[in-house]
Amino acid sequence: MTVPRSSQNVTARSRSVPANVGHVYVDSEVSRLRTVLLHRPGPELARLTPRNNDSLLFDGIPWVSRAQEEHDAFAEALRSRGVEVLHLGDLIAETLTLPEARAELTAGVLSDRRLGDALRATVADYLADQEPARLAEVLIAGLAHEEIKSGGGGLVYEMMDRLDFVIDPLPNLLFTRDSSVWVRDRVAVTSLAMPARRRETTLTHAIYRHHPRFAGTELLFDPSLEHLEGGDVLVLAPRVLAIGVGERTTPAGAERLAQRVIAAGLAHTVLAVPIAQERATMHLDTVCTMVDVDAVVMYPNIAHTLEAWTVTELKVGGPRPFLEAAAEAMGIDRLRVIDTGLDPVTAEREQWDDGNNTLAIAPRLCVAYERNVETNAQLERAGIEVVRISGSELGSGRGGPRCMSCPIERDPL
Numbered sequence: 001m002t003v004p005r006s007s008q009n010v011t012a013r014s015r016s017v018p019a020n021v022g023h024v025y026v027d028s029e030v031s032r033l034r035t036v037l038l039h040r041p042g043p044e045l046a047r048l049t050p051r052n053n054d055s056l057l058f059d060g061i062p063w064v065s066r067a068q069e070e071h072d073a074f075a076e077a078l079r080s081r082g083v084e085v086l087h088l089g090d091l092i093a094e095t096l097t098l099p100e101a102r103a104e105l106t107a108g109v110l111s112d113r114r115l116g117d118a119l120r121a122t123v124a125d126y127l128a129d130q131e132p133a134r135l136a137e138v139l140i141a142g143l144a145h146e147e148i149k150s151g152g153g154g155l156v157y158e159m160m161d162r163l164d165f166v167i168d169p170l171p172n173l174l175f176t177r178d179s180s181v182w183v184r185d186r187v188a189v190t191s192l193a194m195p196a197r198r199r200e201t202t203l204t205h206a207i208y209r210h211h212p213r214f215a216g217t218e219l220l221f222d223p224s225l226e227h228l229e230g231g232d233v234l235v236l237a238p239r240v241l242a243i244g245v246g247e248r249t250t251p252a253g254a255e256r257l258a259q260r261v262i263a264a265g266l267a268h269t270v271l272a273v274p275i276a277q278e279r280a281t282m283h284l285d286t287v288c289t290m291v292d293v294d295a296v297v298m299y300p301n302i303a304h305t306l307e308a309w310t311v312t313e314l315k316v317g318g319p320r321p322f323l324e325a326a327a328e329a330m331g332i333d334r335l336r337v338i339d340t341g342l343d344p345v346t347a348e349r350e351q352w353d354d355g356n357n358t359l360a361i362a363p364r365l366c367v368a369y370e371r372n373v374e375t376n377a378q379l380e381r382a383g384i385e386v387v388r389i390s391g392s393e394l395g396s397g398r399g400g401p402r403c404m405s406c407p408i409e410r411d412p413l
């Protein structure tokens with residue numbers, strides 16, 4: 001397997017990463033974005049085949065080099081607007097230079113019960129031989145049976161197909177939104193619901209606890225807790241969160257995060273928003289993202305039927321219309337919905353292609369996939385500047401600019 005460009009750069013870049021620079025602060029969806037975590041896709045995408053793409057949560061087989069070009073353009077669109085872009089692959093490789101973190105991440109992979117003792121010992125030896133950048137690549141792209149020479153004489157290795165995975169690949173790492181989420185100066189390392197994604201949070205968990213850049217950061221949530229995914233968490237306004245509850249985040253996950261942010265004084269109100277439990281609406285951010293301090297772009301077919309339960313320190317109330325509950329919690333008269341005015345079929349097509357999944361760089365300035373022509377035109381008519389990126393390959397994983405980004409620092413509102 002060839003080493004992707006991102007990994008080749010790891011050592012060069014790692015030397016320049018200063019420890020714990022600046023404060024970390026996210027208390028809005030839209031204020032000026034300063035630092036964001038992305039993942040440049042690499043060889044993990046080349047593991048996708050028509051046999052495994054469904055279980056690996058991709059709707060097609062992406063053309064890897066084109067996906068990388070699209071992603072580079074996305075990163076450049078952010079960088080050229082003054083946003084610092086951190087790459088998950090670099091952070092993992094840097095974290096792996098620390099013996100304690102390396103031991104923890106290796107143990108995480110080796111605890112897979114499918115391995116059995118003999119193969120586990122062989123994989124342990126294989127991993128021990130890899131330098132940090134290559135080990136990071138293995139943890140991300142996985143390892144196939146054919147890449148290791150023997151199985152230590154055990155049954156598991158003998159019975160595997162040569163193309164089976166000894167370590168599963170993580171193609172959905174691309175969607176950095178889901179595996180961690182920042183609320184003010186703390187980070188919630190999430191608890192991912194789908195088996196294909198669970199191991200992602202061993203990586204984010206290790207980064208936030210070991211990487212010097214994040215030294216001293218308190219964790220709000222960890223992967224052993226109830227299911228919660230970052231795509232479901234929206235910071236509507238300072239101290240106001242919305243949490244989608246559906247295919248990925250459970251009511252218990254939403255309740256746990258609500259308790260914690262309220263107890264820590266990071267939020268006074270948390271809205272729990274039920275969304276249809278289906279692939280097209282796997283996270284709240286597939287149907288609704290913020291584009292201004294008081295405006296959202298929303299899937300028109302549900303905009304006026306979405307509901308919310310309101311959780312405060314004192315009580316749980318609801319359900320009521322989401323738009324009403326949100327405006328009240330945010331202390332504004334009205335949460336504007338950018339009326340995409342689309343016919344139901346266009347709306348459904350563009351929702352599927354992540355038309356509602358925009359990433360705000362600043363109020364009224366967002367990144368969106370170019371293919372959602374109608375939604376973008378309506379955003380512009382409503383005064384929102386749209387930075388268009390192509391996503392024909394990236395989109396095959398069903399995620400747009402918001403899913404592919406984890407804001408670490410935004411200016412205070």
Ligand SMILES: NC(=[NH2+])NCCC[C@H](N)C(=O)O
Nearest residue numbers: 057175231283397398399403
């Ligand atoms: N925040 C998001 N909407 N993320 C999209 C994640 C897509 C990914 N293929 C999954 O199914 O998990």
